[in-house]
Amino acid sequence: MSVLFPAVAARSDRPALRCGADSLTYGELARAAGALAARLDGVERVAVWATPTARTAVAVVAALLAGVPAVPLNPRTGERELAHILGDSAPGAVLAGAEDTLPEGLAKLPRIDVEPDATGPAPGAGTGGGTREKDIDPESPALIVYTSGTTGPPKGVLLSRRAVAASLDALAEAWAWTSDDVLVHALPLFHVHGLVLGILGPLRRGGEVRHLGAFSVEGVARELGAGGGTVLFGVPTMYHRLADALSHDEGLVRALAGARLLVSGSAALPVRDHERIAAATGRTVVERYGMSETLMNTSVRPGGEPRPGTVGTPLPGVDLRLVDEDGSVLGAYDGETVGEVQVRGPNLFSGYLNRPEATAEAFDGDWFRTGDMAVREADGTVRLVGRRATDLIKSGGYKIGAGEIENALLDHPGVREAAVTGEPDPDLGERIVAWVVPADASAPPAGTELADHVAGLLAPHKRPRAVRYLDALPRNDMGKVLKKALPAAGRT
Template sequence: MLPGLLTADPTRFVEVAGRRLTHPELLGAAAQVAADLEGKNRVAVLATMTLETVVGVVGALLAGVSVVPVPPDSGTRELEHFLTDAAPDAWLASAGDDTLPLISVDVDARAPFVEKQVGQDDVAFVLYTSGTTGLPKGVLMSRRSVQAGLDGLAAAWDWTGDDTVAHGLPLFHVHGLILGCLGPLRLGGNVVHVAKGTPEAYASAADPEREGGPATMYFAVPTIWSRLVERPELLSQLSNARLLVSGSAALPVPVFDKVREITGLEPVERYGMSETLITVATRADGHPQAGWVGIPIEGVETRLVDENDAPVVHDGESVGNLQVRGATTFDGYLNRPDATAEATTPDGWFRTGDVAVIAPDGRHRIVGRESVDLIKSAGWRIGAGEIESTLLGHPAVAECAVVGEPDADLGQRIVAHVVLREGFTGSDDLATELVALVGSELSAHKRPREVRWATGLPRNEMGKVQKKRLLP
C-alpha cells in the first residue's frame, strides 16, 4: 500500500511539527507498531498533529489493521458513538478515554519490517462523516480504494517521489491524512506537516535553506489561502512551488485571483468526500479557473441527473445532482445498510448529495448541497454556490449565504444574506449593484430577488453556515 516508503530511501523523510524521521527510521518505528498490533483487527487513533499519529497509522496499515481516525476535540457523546459503533480493540498512540487499552507508539523504536499478506479489499479506514441529521456514519474505505485515489491524483498532478508536500491540515480526514501523508509515502516523497495552518508556518516550508529543500506542493483549505493572501510577504515565498492545491470547500474568486497575482501560480482545486475520496481534480497541465474543480481522475465516472434521475445536459450552466462511481468509492456505511442503500442508485452510482454543473469539456463546478443549495425558481434549477462566489467577488462583501425562500409565484425566490466589509454600509444602491453583478456574470434568472444585510451568519461548531436557520 505504501511502496514508496518500503524503498527506505534515507534521503526521504516525514516531518511533523519540526520532528523528523527518515523513511528507514519511519519504517522501523512503524514495523514495531505492526508487531505490537498482532492479533488486533481495528484500532482507534486520536489523530493529534504529531509524529506519533503518523507512525501509528502507518504501522496499522503495515499490519493490515483498520484505523478509526478520531478528531482530538470530539465531545463525550460523539466519542462514545465512535467507540461503540466501530468497536475498536484499542487506542493507538494516545487515548481519548479510559474505556480501551492503549498501545503506545515509540517513534524511536526500530524493528525489522516483515511484510504481511493483506487483502486489497480489506478495510483500511473507518472514516466518520457527519450528515444533516443524526450521529456521524462510519465510512468503510478499502485499501484498494485508497490506492486508486492516490494513484489517480498522482497521474493528474504529475505527483512523484521527487515532490515534498507541505500542509497544516488535521489528520482525521481525507485531505490531511490520506492525501497529505499517505500520498507522499506511497510515492516515496517527503512530508512536511507544519502542525498549524498559519501563514508563517506555510512560509517556513518554503525556506530554501531548510534541510531537504523547500516544499514543491502545498495543500490547504480556502480559510488558509484567505489568510495567506492577507500576508502577501509570506505568500510570495510560495512562488517557487510546483503546485498549490485547494480543497474541502470552494475557493472564493477573489482569493484565487490574489494567489495568482502574488505568486504567479494558479491554485488547482479538487473535489471529493469521505465516501469517494477525491474523484475530480484540476490537472497540473490543465487550465485552473476559480470555482471549477476539474475532471474525473482515472478510474472514476460522474454523471448529472435531475430529481427524476433523467440526465442533465453538460453545458456548463444546467444544474444537476452529482453522482459518482469508480475505483475510489467506499464499501458502505458501518452497521448502516439502510443508509448505504439510500445513498446508492439501483445501477451502482453513489448519490453525493451535491449539485453541480459540468462544462462541455468535462470540467466540473460544485454549486452546493442538494438539501439547501439547490434553488428551484420559475422553472430554473439554480445552485446557490455560484451566486455566492460571484457576490464574494465584490469588494464590499465579506461573506454571504444565498437561500431559496418559498414564493407563491416563483416556487422559490432567491434571497442573498450579505455581511459587509468594514467601511461599507448597506443601501438600496449597493443592493442593486450586487444584483446587477450576478446578472452580468451569471444569468438574469440567477439574480437575487432580495438582498438582506447581516452582521454575521449562523454557523455550527465546525464553522459551516447553517442555511436552514436563515429560512422563514
C-alpha cells in the first residue's frame, strides 16, 4: 500500500465530492487538503468536528495525507462524553469550519479552520517539514473512532491505514465498486459507515460522493435520478421511509430502479421493507455486516438471489467462525445453531487506545470476539440474530436470537417497529418480551395475535410471552435500537 487516495495524488479534474453548496474536483480537494496538511506538521493527533459537510472530508483527508491520526467528534455528543473522549485521545488541535460554534469543552484546544477553497502543496510532495504519504507506516493509526459506550465509557478504536485500505478494497471486489460509481448518502460523518465507507470509500476508488447533508426522500430521488447517482448507502430507518414513499412517488421508483447498488447497514433491514422495495423497483437491497473494530466483515453479493435477513458471506481476506459459550468452534451450517461471531483478517483494528486489558479481552488468540450472535446457512451465508449481551435469550432450554423474532414481528401488518428482549422467568429461565410500536396506535394488534404470528413463522418456543406497546423505540444516531433504554414497563 503506497497511498490511500491515488486520484487525490493525481490532482485530476474529475468530480470528487459534493455536499450542499460545496463541490470539489480531485484537484481542488488535493489543494485544500494539502494546504491543511501542511499546517499539521508536529501535531500528534487531531480532533475533527465532524459535521455533514465538505469541510469534514477535507479535514480527514488532510490528516491522512499528513500521517496524523484523526479523532472524529459527533457534534451532538454530550458534555461528559466529549470530556472523556478529549481526555482519552489528547488531540493537539481541533479541525472545524470557520462558522462552526464549538462547545466549551474544546475551548482549550488550538483551533485550525478548514477551508475547502484553500490551495497547498501536492499530496505526496511532503507536508510542511514533513512526510510523504507513501513513506507513512501502513500500521500507523489513520483514525481513532470512539464506540457508542453502551457498556461503559466509549473506547477509542485504533484503525490503521492498513485496515482502512484492506476493508475498502475488499468491498470494491465484492461490489464491483469502481471510479465510475457516484455514491449518494446522508450518513453521519463521525462513524465508520458514513466516514470510512461513505467518504473514504469513493475517494479511494476515484469516484464521486454526494452527501445530502440531511436525509430526505426528495434528495435521494434527485441525486439517484437526474443527478446520475449509481449507489445508495443508508440505514434501515432511511430505507423504511423510502419504502413508504414508493407507493405515491413515481420519480423515486425510477430513481431506485436505475441505481446499480442499494446498500443497507448498521442494523438489520426488516424483511417487509426488503420486499416492498424489490416489488416496486425490481432492485434488491444488499446488506453488509461490520463494526468499528473490524470495519466490514461480510456482505451479500449484488446480483444474487435475494436473501432478506442475512448479511452474506465473508469478504475477501476475512475469516469468520461461530463459537459456543464453552469456547468450542461450531461447525454446523444448519441455520439454527447459534454461536458468537469471531473474525480475523487485515480489516481488524489495532487495539483500544490506552486500554490494553480491554484489547486483550476482546481477542481469542488472533480472533476478535464481536459479541454478535449468528447462525450459518447451508451455503455459508451468515444470519445475525442479536448481541450476546442483550439479544441472546435462553428460554426453556433453547438459545434464541432476538433478531429473528423482531423480523417475524415486523412481518405483521399491524407492527411498525419492534424490539425483543429477555427477562427473568421462574419457569423458563428467561421469557421473550416484545416491545412493539403499532402501525395504528388506536388499534394495536393483540398480544396473543402477535405471539401466534411469530409461532407460525418460526417455532412455538420463540413466541413472545409478553407484548408491551410504545410510541417509539429509543435509537442512536445510526438508527440502532437502544435496548437498555427501553422503559421498565410499557403498555401491556
